[in-house]
Amino acid sequence: MALTPEQVQLVKDSYSLICKHSEPYSILFYHQLFLKHPFVRALFPDELAHQTSVFKQTIDVLVENIADLARMRPTLATLARQHVQYGVDTYQYAIVGAVLIDTFAEILESRFTSEARKAWEALYAETAAIMISESSTGH
Ligand code: HEM
Helix, strand or coil: CCCCHHHHHHHHHHHHHHHHCCCCHHHHHHHHHHHHCHHHHHHCCCCCHHHHHHHHHHHHHHHHCHHHHHHHHHHHHHHHHHHHHHCCCCCHHHHHHHHHHHHHHHHHHHHCCHHHHHHHHHHHHHHHHHHHHHHCCCC
16 A cells, blocks of 8 residues: 555655664664574675665665655566575565564654654555565566
């Protein structure tokens, strides 16, 4: 389901605050992901610098295109197929989404309102749904 204009704004506003945080959220995110779900560590290379940067770039682009996510489908389709090659299972999308949003909550504390959380959940759910649907086609 598409996000409401209020949700679009909530995601944009909260994301600009998250990006101002002294420690890059993508570093905190991977730290939390491997702490909470150690079994996914083996999927990633030892050196995470590249990964943290490209992951953040993708979220940047998602937030930029949030009002028209359909435009992201070709990019997400390619990304989804790469993830199949990396050995990612579709059930892991829920894990990554939960850790990402918890990381945002940890950074913003009380500024991460329940409305902001719901808006991020909606954005992530839509993104993951596209990637999951593209994971099972064409091979
Ligand atoms: C919306 C969700 C996700 C986004 C935006 C995302 C983004 C990315 C990006 C941009 C890359 C780099 C692609 C490249 O090689 O150029 C990547 C790689 C990767 N992602 Fe994701 N990802 C997502 C979900 C997941 C999930 C659910 C997992 C499961 C644990 C995962 C595991 C990986 C792995 C293992 C790699 C490859 C690392 C490597 O070998 O270099 N990702 N991801």
